[in-house]
Amino acid sequence: MIVGSQKSIDEIWDMIKGFKKVLVFGCNTCVAICHAGGEKEAETIATLLRMRAAQEGKDIAVDFSSVMRHCEPEYFEPVMEDLKKYDLILSTACGVGVNFLSDRTGTIPVYPGVNTSFYGAVESPGNFVELCAGCGNCILHLTGGICPIARCSKTLMNGPCGGTNKGKCEISKDVDCAWYLIVERMKKLGTLEKLAEIQPARNWSTSRDGGPRRVSLEHIRAYEEKEAANTDSAGGKK
Amino acid sequence: MAAESAIKMKGTHLQRVAALKETRPYSPCRAACPVNTDVQAYVGLIAQGRYNEAFEVIRSVNPVASVCSLICHHPCERACRRCSIDEPLAVRPLKRFALEQASEYRRDRRALVEKTRDRSIGIIGSGPAGLTAANDLADLGYKVTVYDRHPALGGMLVSAIPAYRLPREALKEDIDDVIAKGVEVKTNCEIGRDISMKELSEKHDAILIAVGLSLSRSLNIPGVEGPGVMLAIPFLEDVAFDRKPDLGKKVLVIGGGNVAMDVARSARRLGVKNVEMVCLEGPDEMPAWKWEVEEATEEDIKIHHRWGPKSVVREGAKVKGLEVVKVLSVFDSERRFSPTFDQNQTTVIGADTIIITIGQMANVSFLKDTQVRIDDRGRVVWDPKTQMTGAKGVFVSGEVVTGPGAAIQAAASGHRSALAIHLYLQGESIEGKLPTYEKEKISDMPADVASKIGREPRMKLRHLPPKVRCESFVQFESGYDEKTALTEAGRCRGCGGGAVVDAKKCMACLTCQRVCPYGAPVVSAWSEIRPEFCQACGLCAPECPGQAISMVSYDVxxxxxxxxxxxxxxxxxxxxxxxxxxxxxxxxxxxxxxxxxxxxxxxxxxxxxxxxxxxxxxxxxxxxxxxxxxxxxxxxxxxxxxxxxxxxxxxxxxxxxxxxxxxxxxxxxxxxxxxxxxxxxxxxxxxxxxxxxxxxxxx
Amino acid sequence: MKSGSNLEKVILSGQPAVTAELGPPMSADGHEVIKKAKELKGFCDAANITDCQTAVVRISSIAAAVLALREGLEPVMQMTCRDRNRIAIQADLLGAAALGLKNCLCLAGDHQVFSAAGRLKGHPGAKNVYDVDTCQLVGILKKMRDEGLQEGGDKLEVAPKFFIGASWTPMGDPIDIRPMNLLKKVNAGADFIQTQGIYDIELFRAQMAKIVNMGLHERTAILGGIIVPKSAMMLKYMDSSVAGVSVPKALIDRMNKAKEAAGDDKKKARELQEAEGIKLSIELIHQVLETPGIKGVHIQAIEWESAIEGIVKAAGLYPRPAFAE
The missing domain is CATH 3.40.50 (Rossmann fold)
Known part of the structure; x- marks a missing residue:
């Protein structure tokens, strides 16, 4: 899932204070799970903003609502008309949701209420850890299922640097050394010898470095495009 | 101020959760109630000090609420899941408490219901069935007239339930609620004597027969005819209407049911020191409620178990006693009532007065020569699916057709009949539309959940000492004071009032599963909070990041x-x-x-x-x-x-x-x-x- | 000869090699480099010119290396993976070679969070690069030198001829992987290795035994790292906080004793500890050089370059071998 964390009220206030009618718009999937931007947090933020507006003597109406996901148009299409009643939408979705909604709200700005952090897992309640960097070329089979790209501070590919200290990364005692974990894991798996092979310099073009990415499934797209063409010629089934 | 506004919001709040509750299994107490009173909801409101709202919950389904608060046999308590932990919740006393607290509010809210429908219904009998039907039909905007042969409304409640159990003021509250809606009342009016069925049929668009079982059965034994032998109902009517019967020094009551208890205990209160009972059944077989037997015993009433009446022993005309024969067994191998006797073992129990309380039957003599058919055993022929008799537009309700039962069961029947009449008058079919009150209930508390629940003793009710209470017909049971009531209400585990998930908002994040101390939620595609585990603490709802969880009893x-x-x-x-x-x-x-x-x-x-x-x-x-x-x-x-x-x-x-x-x-x-x-x-x-x-x- | 550097020559000669370290200043003051170069010149075979160590901005390794070279001190330029992608790295390597640099040590580089330490603000918010890691960087240098090709495959008319070095933390965590770690660097093409500072000689020798067993000491020149301790506090800090360094209690006790001998005299305490540190370093140099498979020592006197002369002399490693051009 995508993990995010709430922006501070000060930062949000600075964004919204010039508007009159603001909707805090939650997303009830990933960011809800990490208690950053689900309906509950949207209502919390809305309440805090109203209180702030009262403190500052500003007349700003702040409502909240939410939908299950901001990253598929079908989810927010039913509330699109409601959204248009506002002069600012503060989306507490991840950056994906903010972008996606922003492309569809015409003259109404969509601002972010959440900092999108990473792709992670819920290690334990309230503990979210980054486990994948979305590099587009997975090598987890080579590293005992532990990703050095996401989890090594230096994205090292050929073993630990000299900074490993008691199993922790040199950047912090609170960060596990990914390579320490990889070695321990591969020892258990009996595949430690695999690490002797030198991994050549990576081709980062599948990652963000290759520019904005898109996954296109030809078999689905071809059908959809054909359907669209058919309905258009038939007088607009849509 | 807060309470008032909350009451104003009551409608929306209750409405908000009502629909949701219908989709869920009922709490066992509610399912056990013949009218499905939402016990858990009103107990919860009592615990919050919201007595008027508690009253609304009670009264919404039960027009004889005050009566039930005093004499109900409370099947809800037997169903209570606290039984598996310590003792059931004291539901009936809590109901009494709520009604007492809300009495002013209750009186203030009485109002005429506008007659929006130009049809009239005649209801014969004003017991719980008749009153309930009158209530419902008045609410629907019909003109309703209630006929009763007694000088006061209430049927058996007023004429046969002794005042020490049901003070007349309490009964009056229930009756006044109904009357206030604009129901016409004709007391001292016996059908067939003061007005004929034919006249009634002409006057009304529909008739409801809710006359109950007003005749006592007698025994066919030698010596039964004559002075000194009385039947239960006439005796109780005498008591109720203050016609003091002469009972002598020793009274023997035949029978082991609840009416027998009322008779015996009334006799004690009429000043008879020596009251005894004789019944076929052993102590564990008696049909009377256990607490009635205990209270009677406290009042020095002696019970002769497993003796059957053989003959009334008289000295001249005067009753000297009852000859009884030993009972060998009461039920056959299939638990059917089929007593056997040892004719060689007999004895005589001395008595000045014998009162026979071995059951009631309906008096339907007024239906002779009408289209209402009576079977060869004297019972009204009816269709339970429509509550209608063989005569078009003539309906029945209550004990007259269901046989002996509790007031609340008669009220349930009254609800069914009222709806049946309404449908009939609308020209709609009735079958399949009447409420059954049979609902799925939450199953037993899982053992690991039960083990996490603290033991809390049930708050005891105070009774007048037996000596004092036998001196008059004064109500012998005191209600809870506020502190006791709130404590008792706090014992409710809120079964069925717990958490419920809106699957449309749940993203299956596991928060509730992690939070719940009782292991109630199971999350797969979405969270399902198992009601039999849920203790309604509400810990999960404020934690839910999607605000998908509501409390059934209490909207978050x-x-x-x-x-x-x-x-x-x-x-x-x-x-x-x-x-x-x-x-x-x-x-x-x-x-x-x-x-x-x-x-x-x-x-x-x-x-x-x-x-x-x-x-x-x-x-x-x-x-x-x-x-x-x-x-x-x-x-x-x-x-x-x-x-x-x-x-x-x-x-x-x-x-x-x-x-x-x-x-x-x-x-x-x-x-x-x-x-x-x-x-x-x-x-x-x-x-x-x-x-x-x-x-x-x-x- | 792969590069013709002085360091390579010393190693080829079979004599124990001595490298030292020169930390460039945090300003454009080239004289500082020159001053330090003068202090080191003649007492080591080559000196590492650190590449923004602890991620602190300093005169770049290449520029400082050229300044040192002009002073007659052979530099080992350092190249970290932290700050440059493979394009910048190769461009810098070509430039360095063109300027006459012949040794290059490949490193991952300290993480940028290290830059904000003590009173320094540093640049902890910097974006790091790590396009390639040390092993890959070694491979790139080797490919450029031996195949005349850029990493991407384009041909180099004139290949940069570097004597390729890499760092190694023999006692780092997880210790089981460290020999393999070295193997990979050697396989990638490391001609010489400089190790993390060694205090626990027993443990070091145990690791070296594995290396010798693997035959790696024949394929690369391993120079044992000596960090000259200045105080008991420094030893304690390194023991507790520096990755891959453990300091036996006996050594810390020795330093403490030296400190205590000065009583309340702080200046004297410092002098006594420094003297003890130098003594200790000399002992360590001997112990390291006696370890099978070792080809030399890499002596780091951090911000204390002036100490090198005394240490090298006292260790009997002076004069340094000289070779005709």
Missing amino acids: REIRDTMASIVGAVEPKRPDPVIVAFLCMRHMGTSGFSLPDNVRKVPVHCTSRIDIIDILKAFECGADGVAVVRCSTETCKYKGIEDRVSARVDRAKQLIGMLGMEAGRLEIMNSDSGAENPYSGVCAGFSGKIKQMGLRTNK
């Missing part, structure tokens, strides 16, 4: 939505700070509700139900300080909620800190719920602290 948004009215106007020049106090209502006691004026109280089922947003809302509405006051760990109804509530308060402190507010404006406090006024001290102290800190001001 209620605090937030009513906060503005609870706080009220906050004057800029207020002398004292406005404090919003969220108070655990657990063992809150009577005085727990009386707090300084500047403290706005929000009683909560448990502090586990307080959401961070509720706290923020209090500040948003202008509170200078917010106190979360909970009962102690020892008295907490739930286990292990404190840390989560503290974590929420800490988070709320952080959030108000982001607005530059002092963390000290929010405090979590414990109070010993056993104390006399547990919360006023801590609230006053907190209020003083906030005053020192200063009042909040905005630009």
Whole structure:
């Protein structure tokens, strides 16, 4: 899932204070799970903003609502008309949701209420850890299922640097050394010898470095495009 | 102020949860109630001190609420899941308490119902079935006339239930509720004597026969005819209407049912010191309720078990006693009533008066020569699917067709008949549309959940000492005082009032599963909170990041939505700070509700139900300080909620800190719920602290 | 000869090699480099010119290396993976070669969070690169030198001829992987290795035994790392906080004793500890050089370059071998 964390009220206030009618718009999937931007947090933020507006003597109406996901148009299409009643939408979705909604709200700005952090897992309640960097070329089979790209501070590919200290990364005692974990894991798996092979310099073009990415499934797209063409010629089934 | 506004919102609140409740299995108490009274809901309201709303819940399905609050056989209590932990909840006494507390509100709300339908219904009989039907039909806008042969309404309730169990004032409250709707009453009016069925048919568009079982059965034994032998119903009617019968020094009551108990105990109260009973059954076989037997025994009533009446022994005309024969068995191998006797074992039980209470039957002689068919055993022929007799437009209800039963069962029948009549008058088919009151109930408490629930003794009712109570027909049972009632109401586990997930909003995040102390939620595609596990603590709902969880008994948004009215106007020049106090209502006691004026109280089922947003809302509405006051760990109804509530308060402190507010404006406090006024001290102290800190001001 | 550097020559000669370290200043003051170069010149075979160590901005390794070279001190330029992608790295390597640099030590580089330490603000918010790691960087240097090809495959008319070095933390965590770690660097093409500072000679020798067993000491020149301790506090800090360094209690006790001998005299305490540190370093140099498979020592006197002369002399490693051009 995508993990995010709430922006501070000060930062949000600075964004919204010039508007009159603001909707805090939650997303009830990933960011809800990490208690950053689900309906509950949207209502919390809305309440805090109203209180702030009262403190500052500003007349700003702040409502909240939410939908299950901001990253598929079908989810927010039913509330699109409601959204248009506002002069600012503060989306507490991840950056994906903010972008996606922003492309569809015409003259109404969509601002972010959440900092999108990473792709992670819920290690334990309230503990979210980054486990994948979305590099587009997975090598987890080579590293005992532990990703050095996401989890090594230096994205090292050929073993630990000299900074490993008691199993922790040199950047912090609170960060596990990914390579320490990889070695321990591969020892258990009996595949430690695999690490002797030198991994050549990576081709980062599948990652963000290759520019904005898109996954296109030809078999689905071809059908959809054909359907669209058919309905258009038939007088607009849509 | 808060209570009033909450009552105004009652409709929406109850409506909001009512639909939801229908989709869920009922709490066992509710399922067991013949009219499905939402016991758990009104007990919950009582516990919060919301007595008027509790009354509304009770009265919404039960027009003989006061009667039931005193004499109901309370199947709800037998169904109570606390039975598997300690003792069932004292539902009936709590109902009585709520009705007593709401009596003024109840009287004030009585109002005429506009007659919107130009059809009239004649109801014969004003017992629980007739009254209930009259109530429902009046509510629907029909013209309703109730006929009763007695001088007062109430049927058996007024004529046969002795006043020491059912004071007439209580019965009157129920009757007045119905009459106030604009129901026409014809007392002292016996059908077939004062008015014929034919006249009735011409006068009304539909007729309901709800005459109950007004005839006592007698025994066919030698000597039964003559003075000194009485039947139960005429005896009880004499008692009810103050016609003091001459009973002599010793009374023997034949029978082992509840009516026999009423007769025997009434005889004691008429001054007869020596009252005995004789019945076929052994102590464990008697049909009378166990508590009736115990109370009768307390009143020095001796019961001769397993003897059958053989003959009335007379000396001349005067009754000397009853010859009885030993019972060998009461039931056959298939538990059917089929007594066998040892004719060689007989004895005589001496008595001056013998009262026969071996069952009742209907008096349907007035139906002779009408289209209503009577079978060869004297019973009205009817169709239980439509409540209708063979005669078009003539309906039946209550014991006259169902046989002997409890008042609340008759009321259930009354509801069915009223709806049947309504459908009939609308020209609609009836079959399949009448309520069955048979609902799926929440299954038994799983053992591991039961093990997590503390034992709490049931609050005892006080009875007058047997000696005192036998001196008059004064009600012998005292109701709960407020403190006792609130304590007892707090014992309710809220079965069926717990958490429910809106699958459309749930993203299966597992939060509820992690939070629940009882292992109730199971999350797959979405969370399902298993009602048999759920203890309705409400810990999960405020944690749900998608706000997908509601409490069936209590909408989680209620605090937030009513906060503005609870706080009220906050004057800029207020002398004292406005404090919003969220108070655990657990063992809150009577005085727990009386707090300084500047403290706005929000009683909560448990502090586990307080959401961070509720706290923020209090500040948003202008509170200078917010106190979360909970009962102690020892008295907490739930286990292990404190840390989560503290974590929420800490988070709320952080959030108000982001607005530059002092963390000290929010405090979590414990109070010993056993104390006399547990919360006023801590609230006053907190209020003083906030005053020192200063009042909040905005630009 | 792969590079013709002085260091390579010393190693090829079979004599124990001595490298030292020169930390460039945090300003554009080239004289500082020159001053330090003068202090080191003649007492080591080559000196590492650190590449923004602890991620602190300093005169770049290449520029400082050229300044040192002009002073007659052979530099080992350092190249970290932290700050440059493979394009910048290769461009710098070409430039360095063109300027006459012949040794290059490949490193991952300390993470940028290290830059904000003590009173330094540093640049903890910097974006790091790590396009390639040390092993890959070694491979790139080797490919450029031996195949005349850029990493991407484009041909180099004139290949940069570097004597390729890499760092190694023999006692780093997880210790089991460290020999393999070295193997990979050697396989990638490391001609010489400089190790992390060694205090625990027993443990070091145990690791070296594995290396010798693997035959790696024949394929690369391993120079044992000596960090000259200045105080008991420094030893304690390195023991507790520096990755891959453990300091036996006996050594810390020795330093403490030296400190205590000065009583309340702080200046004297410092002098006594420094003297003890130098003594200790000399002992360590001997112990390291006696370890099978070792080809030399890499002596780091951090911000204390002036100490090198005394140490090298006292260790009997002076004069340094000289070779005709």
